[in-house]
Amino acid sequence: MNNIFQKAVIITATVFLLACNNTTTESKTDSATAETSSNAGQANVKDDASMKDIVKIAIGSADHTTLISALQQAELVDVLANPGPFTVFAPTNAAFDKLPVGTVDGLMKPEKKTDLQNILQYHVTTSSLKADFFTDGMTIGMVNGGTVTVSVKDGKIVLNNSATIVASIPASNGMVHVIDGVLLPK
């Protein structure tokens, strides 16, 4: 008896709750237009009028496909579409290729996500630094908590004595400095 009662209760409650869910789904379709805004994240905001943000610039560059894959794997794409402002040191595909064989593939494994995030966040600082803001010997605090040391010699800006800025591109939410080496956190 008790058992039957319990079953009846569960079935009834389930039926009513299901009915409830159906109502909600229908009313949603009824009351809103087909257009949806940006539940997908800030990087997916439809906007062809504004200047390109850092994410759009990187996506548009054939030399940065490795960086984009890494940013996606590290779930940093929406972050870099945020108002920032950011300065991103963006290693080229060739820069990633200079790392020991297998390094990038290793970092792309799910269990290495934290390491990948650490390395990528070492390439980002939260202020918009134009090339002429850099001075010899200055240090920059990076998002991962580490610092990068700048040297300026003969007009060449070198980071950590290992990566040179080869191009600088203004973005709507900061600056992208293309570099020819990957910065490795100490």
Place this chain on the structure above:
Amino acid sequence: MKSLFKVFMCIALIGFVALQGCKPKGVQASAGGDASKAYVAPGKYDEFYDFVSGGFSGQMAVYGLPSGRLLRVIPVFSVDPEKGYGYSEETKPMLNTSHGFVPWDDLHHIALSETDGIQDGRWVFGNGNNTPRIARIDLKTFRTAEIIEIPNSAGNHSSPFITENSEYVIAGTRFSIPMDNTNGDVAINTYKQNFKGTVSFISVDKTSGRLGIAFQILTPGINFDLARAGKGKSHGWMFFSCYNSEKANTLLEVNASQKDKDFIMAVNWKKAEEYVKAGKGTKKAVKFAHNIYDENKHMASSEIENEVLMLDPKDCPDMVYFMPCPKSPHGCDTDPTGEYIVGSGKLAAVIPVFSFTKIQKAIADKTYDGEYDGIPVLKYEAVLYGEVQKPGLGPLHTEFDANGNAYTSFFISSEIVKWRLSDLKVLDRVPTYYSVGHLSVPGGPTKKPWGKYVIAYNKITKDRYLPTGPELAQSAQIYDISGDKMKLILDFPTIGEPHYAEAIPADILMKNSQKIYKIEDNQNPWVAKGDKYARVERKGNEVHVYITAIRSHFNPDNIEGVKLGDIVYFHVTNLEQDWDIPHGFAVKGANNAELLIMPGETQTLAWKPDRTGVFPIYCTDFCSALHQEMQGYIRVSIAGSNVPIAFSMGKTQPIDSNVVNK
């Protein structure tokens, strides 16, 4: 057996509880609210933009329907410190009038632009009720683009109502007054001799939207309340409700309610255009301000115009007729076909519905009931299609759906009544909370009503929301009208006091909405289009600071050389080219307000320092992770100081410029 009964009772109870769990919180069973119909899920858009007058706030508010979410307050006839409107040097001229700067007016009615009688989403118009003006708001930017003052008018209430191709926005005067070009210094009790009314036809340029007063029609000294353009078959005509045909100048509450009937004034404006062409108009010397906001200069200008063309019905036969309408008509609404004109006498026991076909026949047959101040009065019975009997108490306004139904608001009986145009039968009635004024069906005043909802804009709130002291937010209510019965689905509070409102499908507007101003198109004379243009210049006792703003700094952010007695103009250019990244600007002690500068825009704040010292400046709109770092200093020295003008960003000044004034 008993035990089984208990089991069933339990099941029923659980089911009931589960269903209760489905109901949104706070919906009152008595109102039969179905809030799920007003629910718009996070990340989803509303179906309609709803443009709602802000009444005594002087502004226009934009809500999403059916959710009732506030999307924007557009400053129109009042200063708005939130946006710097009326405070920045660039926007101050928008509020200029022949009386000078008017910082606060009263906006009552809304008219969306139309093409072939259908909303086209280009502009929305609003009326300045107190100091008579019409504003045009650009729906790409949701900004007030133009304001024109109306001469020979006082209490611009019968306004703005639009013709089916936006040929004209019309503006009728509520108060009759001595005309502007006459000696107005007359005894008030000479009303009947000296006071006249006017209705103005304001042309709208098809491309630019630019307004101009094409002509005014001089009328007897009565009061104009509301109006509607004819449409379809009645295109070319305009209908105005009038009260105070008694021509009372005191205690109108009693003295303007003497006659059994007042009037609806029918104007054949195509005929009026012919008279204008034929030179029947007279130019009258007047003064009115005409203010235009230049989108490329990001700057308004105000000019005073001096002349208006007046048509006198005495010289223009067959242009104006009166139709008797019971007891102080308020609303005067034309149905989507243009055949029916619905008058709503505030004190009337019936709703008279006039037939355009019958009006034309009565005019052709001269079926007159005498004249009023030389203007023919058409015989009531000859122009009447029929009366809605016992509709309710205190009818005010009527809107229409696409299925031949009308919806009339009743202030005194506090309800919306749905009735059918074909047989004038009442079909349904719902209460409003409380005392509805205007009501609106999306597209309801046009040839193509979108239907789905009727929104009541109530005058009285009382206990509808949590109490907030003596002053309460006004209440709007949205009803689902998709079925036979109207169903209340949501209450939502509004700013100011909502009078009329018009809703338009979101997809007509949203695709045109502008995201940024292009910096290369910025023609503001005070623009600084990049860091190399950032500078400070002295011109006599004026100091012009050309300052740029971009995440996350101002350039310059250290400024010296200002002296007491100077006026400092901060010309702030927002260099951002990114949607939704405005910067703000504030300086300590500024007596007017702050600025809010859109991406690509330049705005100017004038500041007269009142003491020496160092004053902070900062960005007031949270723009970025380093918003709090977006700051700087301006130094003010004594009058006659020898501190030179100096400015910088990112460097510390040499020590010798830090001379202390003696």
